[in-house]
Amino acid sequence: MTPTYTVVPYEPGAWPEWLRRTAPSDVLKRWGAVDRSPHAPRLVVAHDGDGAALLTARPGTAYVKIVDAVGDVPKAVEAVLSYTYEQGLAQVKWEGWTASTKDAAAAGFAPLRLPLTRPHGPGEPESGYVRWLGGSGDGVADPPPYYRQSTHFTCGAVTALAAQAHAGAEPWESLDRTAELTLWRDATNFPTCEPVGLGVAVRLRWPSSPVAVLLDTDRPVLLSHLSESEREWRAVLQHASRSDAERLGIPVDTQRLSLPGLRDAIDRKRQHVLLLVSLAAMQGFDVPHWVLCHGGVPGAVVVEDPWFNTAAGETWVDAHLLPIPDASLDSMSLIAPESFRGAVVIGRPLLDQPDTMVTADSRGEPAG
Structure with missing residues (x-):
């Protein structure tokens, strides 16, 4: 896949002017509300600058997560997929803060099964999407339910x-x-x-x-x-x-x-x-x-x-x-x-x- 993106350092609060014009203020506020630095936050920007996405991922894993895609969403996601293929990763996820089911499906993402413990409050997205790269998701076609432990020890x-x-x-x-x-x-x-x-x-x-x-x-x-x-x-x-x-x-x-x-x-x-x-x-x-x-x-x-x-x-x-x-x-x-x-x-x-x-x-x- 031909590179169609630029990776821009993520500096919470010090948003470049083009991003302030592109991203809704509530999205930028949510991006900067927590310290994402442990998970290598980065901005992937489409080559013409019309779309961008904030990516994070746990260290030592084989995925990236789109927190939000802003501007021209299809172009932003295309840039993310190009970047992800080049990184040799297995999977891209997309949090459902602002992602629509239509946009996710058009980009080849499938909806994630909702957790048994449903999200509560503003800190949890009510939906999420996944795209396995290279058909690698065949081995997980029927995933188990997700349940979050309610204590630190269970x-x-x-x-x-x-x-x-x-x-x-x-x-x-x-x-x-x-x-x-x-x-x-x-x-x-x-x-x-x-x-x-x-x-x-x-x-x-x-x-x-x-x-x-x-x-x-x-x-x-x-x-x-x-x-x-x-x-x-x-x-x-x-x-x-x-x-x-x-x-x-x-x-x-x-x-x-x-x-x-x-x-x-x-x-x-x-x-x-x-x-x-x-x-x-x-x-x-x-x-x-x-x-x-x-x-x-x-x-x-x-x-x-x-x-x-x-x-x-x-x-x-x-x-x-x-x-x-x-x-x-x-x-x-x-x-x-x-x-x-x-x-x-x-x-x-x-x-x-x-x-x-x-x-x-x-x-x-x-x-x-």
């Missing part, structure tokens, strides 16, 4: 609920705060959910769903930030979770889940992978966090992230159908300081279709 429970709703084991309408907190209560290591405890809670909640835990350490995890006395009693609970897993027949594989193994689970076996990642790359703070891996596109795994950073201008449009390059996901899923990888793999309900669970063989590659 990400594990939410990813499990979303996975089971996607698999048909849980009604979508049942995903609410009560379900979220109830599953968290059953899985928590206070306040986090460690992999074995989460796997046990999933098996108890959905007995017909095959579950496997992949955790390449036999030591208690996610405790290094705590004092010795705080670590001690949580370690007791983690050992109890391992005993529960053994009693319930849940395999706990101590070989590291590889990225090919993860892709095999979601692409070929149609399983869901709850993966523990650090938010250091995407958000700038090293906090362990659960995401749901449910699809694959060339070079990237597609996840649902149940949390987004409103302070940096993120919305549900960023966190839903989020493509993360294989290398980035490989890096961010090694949890410091122990450098372990933790995952819970959930198969399709046995009443629907028997499933062979992904485990790791002695080389760390997928087996069976």
Whole structure:
């Protein structure tokens, strides 16, 4: 695609005169209302200057997001697509602040499924759109519902609920705060959910769903930030979770889940992978966090992230159908300081279709 754009530095408040003439004042006010700097904001301008778009994106991902396109919208979006193809990205999203369904469809964008927790207040767009580049969206034609966690610590429970709703084991309408907190209560290591405890809670909640835990350490995890006395009693609970897993027949594989193994689970076996990642790359703070891996596109795994950073201008449009390059996901899923990888793999309900669970063989590659 021939370049038809110019990239202009984004300086909130110091808008160039041509942008002040082109963009509505309420759009410029919204652009500058939050600190978007963590997500590399930039203006992409059509070659003749008639249209422009504000783009942002999480670091370490394979998408860009159009916050708004102003002026000649078709020209602005064409410029964005040209830019995105040159960057080798998998996806462009478009927040529905000012985008019309007609303009989005004309540019090849499909509407995103609205989140189960509907946007409230002025900080959330009521719609959003996505365009996969190069036909790469074939592997995510039927995405799971998006549900945002209602606390800072219930990400594990939410990813499990979303996975089971996607698999048909849980009604979508049942995903609410009560379900979220109830599953968290059953899985928590206070306040986090460690992999074995989460796997046990999933098996108890959905007995017909095959579950496997992949955790390449036999030591208690996610405790290094705590004092010795705080670590001690949580370690007791983690050992109890391992005993529960053994009693319930849940395999706990101590070989590291590889990225090919993860892709095999979601692409070929149609399983869901709850993966523990650090938010250091995407958000700038090293906090362990659960995401749901449910699809694959060339070079990237597609996840649902149940949390987004409103302070940096993120919305549900960023966190839903989020493509993360294989290398980035490989890096961010090694949890410091122990450098372990933790995952819970959930198969399709046995009443629907028997499933062979992904485990790791002695080389760390997928087996069976």
